[in-house]
Amino acid sequence: MAVNARARLLSTAETLFYAHGIRAVGVERILSESGVGRASFYRHFAGKEALVTAVLEGRDVRWRAWLSERVAAHGGHPLHLFDALAERFATQDFRGCVAINTMTEIADPASPACRMAALHKTRVIDLVEQLLRDADVPEPGERARQFVLLMDGAIVTALREGTPDAAWRARGIAEALLAA
């Protein structure tokens, strides 16, 4: 129980922040649920804000890896992005996109958390653009931005509706877009 304090902090914080929001989760709760001592926390992180940015960093890497893997599993076509989203929307713990939630909650665009969230989105755009290039879709740059707009709209809608339907709705729109 005395090793990996940092990893446990990151894991517990990620779960709690995602489920309840960043402001809603105090350091107290993260410590008690992770079993990490208070001093150990401040030995690993300068403060709560540093923990938040570290969580967002890890989330960015892991989420893009997951998305790439699932799209590839479905066949690798850009439209399969929405099949991956549908899978995600159906999971029990789904509560939207960490980056979107962070930007709407923290408000200050200059804060490290918001900067990290914005960076995540640009990286996702790059990922989508590469998928579009691989599929020989014309104007992949602009198309990628359109696709991410659709994905974000689907995420917000799925959070509100509590069903994966929004993924299929967004997929239908994307199909119309590619056919045009």
Next chain:
Amino acid sequence: MAVNARARLLSTAETLFYAHGIRAVGVERILSESGVGRASFYRHFAGKEALVTAVLEGRDVRWRAWLSERVAAHGGHPLHLFDALAERFATQDFRGCVAINTMTEIADPASPACRMAALHKTRVIDLVEQLLRDADVPEPGERARQFVLLMDGAIVTALREGTPDAAWRARGIAEALLAA
């Protein structure tokens, strides 16, 4: 200074909640910035949560009225929804959609605030559906849900980018959708 305490509370709270988030704004700040006494606040509202739902109610009514008016001013076609959004995105105080921000921040779907936010979105869908009917667009029900997904995607994107570009991007997608 001793009249309209309720109205001043609602106005101040709406501004602060929208700019900084609900959790980030304490009752203390609302009182000092509105000039309303603490006792007066709890005479008008059962608590902070009641104030939040009242603010969301007012916002819902006012925002739909504003949207209808702006769409009509642009010509009344459903595509003009995105012209209205572009106007909104360009305003200085734009910080996304109150309903989306509330749902991502409060997390609990059963809370009065989230219920009110969800209700707002369904009312917006109804508004969009009526616009589509008036324009003789086929399948207005499903189209309305697609349009609102596009609008929500545009709102989230505009919040991230800080420019009105997302409105034009969403408009382009909507045009492709109507042409298909």
Next chain:
DNA sequence: GTGAAACCGTACTGATCGGTTCCGTTTTGT
């Protein structure tokens, strides 16, 4: 085996949270 490093738990700080209560003043209806 021994010392250093990492660890957990507890007690504490000052600030702020939402909410209650009381008091004296101002506004309003009649």
Next chain:
DNA sequence: ACAAAACGGAACCGATCAGTACGGTTTCAC
């Protein structure tokens, strides 16, 4: 003019916030 209602200000309440300090324990490298 006068009473009732609405009001602002301030002193409180217990709880929780992020962060610090200290003391005793476990882990690990040499």
